[in-house]
Amino acid sequence: MAFSLHPRLAAGGFEIGRIAGCRLLLKNNALFPWFLLVPEVDDGIEDLHQLAPDRYAEVVAAIRQVSAFVSEHFRPEKLNVACIGNQVRQMHIHIVGRSTGDPAWPGTVWAFDGKQSYTDESVSRIKTAAGKWLDC
Amino acid sequence: MAFSLHPRLAAGGFEIGRIAGCRLLLKNNALFPWFLLVPEVDDGIEDLHQLAPDRYAEVVAAIRQVSAFVSEHFRPEKLNVACIGNQVRQMHIHIVGRSTGDPAWPGTVWAFDGKQSYTDESVSRIKTAAGKWLDC
Numbered sequence: 334m335a336f337s338l339h340p341r342l343a344a345g346g347f348e349i350g351r352i353a354g355c356r357l358l359l360k361n362n363a364l365f366p367w368f369l370l371v372p373e374v375d376d377g378i379e380d381l382h383q384l385a386p387d388r389y390a391e392v393v394a395a396i397r398q399v400s401a402f403v404s405e406h407f408r409p410e411k412l413n414v415a416c417i418g419n420q421v422r423q424m425h426i427h428i429v430g431r432s433t434g435d436p437a438w439p440g441t442v443w444a445f446d447g448k449q450s451y452t453d454e455s456v457s458r459i460k461t462a463a464g465k466w467l468d469c
Numbered sequence: 470m471a472f473s474l475h476p477r478l479a480a481g482g483f484e485i486g487r488i489a490g491c492r493l494l495l496k497n498n499a500l501f502p503w504f505l506l507v508p509e510v511d512d513g514i515e516d517l518h519q520l521a522p523d524r525y526a527e528v529v530a531a532i533r534q535v536s537a538f539v540s541e542h543f544r545p546e547k548l549n550v551a552c553i554g555n556q557v558r559q560m561h562i563h564i565v566g567r568s569t570g571d572p573a574w575p576g577t578v579w580a581f582d583g584k585q586s587y588t589d590e591s592v593s594r595i596k597t598a599a600g601k602w603l604d605c
Contacts, residue, residue: 380536382536397517400517401518411516411554411558413551413554414517415549416549417551417577419549419574422547431555438555439555441580443580
């Protein structure tokens with residue numbers, strides 16, 4: 334299957350690794366630990382429940398692993414996990430660590446415009462940590 | 470385990486049924502087919518990945534079933550599925566049908582204030598349909 338990442342997803346973040354047939358991206362916004370899990374699916378499969386049962390199980394297991402990583406590594410107060418995709422239809426799951434002090438709290442990150450780019454060094458550190466935790 | 474629904478969740482919707490140890494609520498906003506799945510978990514378990522593996526599997530299977538129901542019954546263009554809970558910490562998963570013409574499109578429902586109450590008749594119709602589909 335020829336899978337290619339949607340240009341808007343590719344442009345908005347850094348490829349961190351690959352886990353269970355999903356690309357793991359770090360969104361380029363240092364205000365939140367914000368990851369995207371992008372299952373390599375055929376075009377037209379946009380909602381999680383459309384995945385075949387075995388593939389659904391793999392993807393939700395990957396969501397669980399990435400959630401545990403974000404939770405343990407960044408120690409946020411709450412996770413926000415969502416599959417939305419109203420604008421970019423290529424299936425992608427947001428896994429975002431949220432805390433009382435963050436600039437969008439208690440609203441959602443999707444309604445928040447603030448942005449702060451990562452330094453190369455920060456991306457590299459996060460990539461190393463994710464690689465160790467997730468073996469990706 | 471004595472589980473009781475958070476008062477804000479209870480006040481904002483209608484109890485539709487029970488599936489895999491989760492309460493299924495219809496949010497009282499007729500602008501969107503908007504359901505909440507509320508797993509009966511112990512206090513302090515707020516994020517999906519904190520569930521034990523077997524319970525996680527049950528809950529994500531219930532999410533899949535409710536997603537299929539919303540998709541087939543309401544025929545939206547896209548589903549938005551999310552576990553957020555920044556304000557109401559009792560674990561609840563939003564399963565919302567979204568379409569190009571809806572009043573929040575393409576934004577998320579969580580950043581949208583518009584509301585329209587259901588008639589009793591509509592709630593009853595939806596409850597019957599959900600009961601048949603989900604056997605709940």
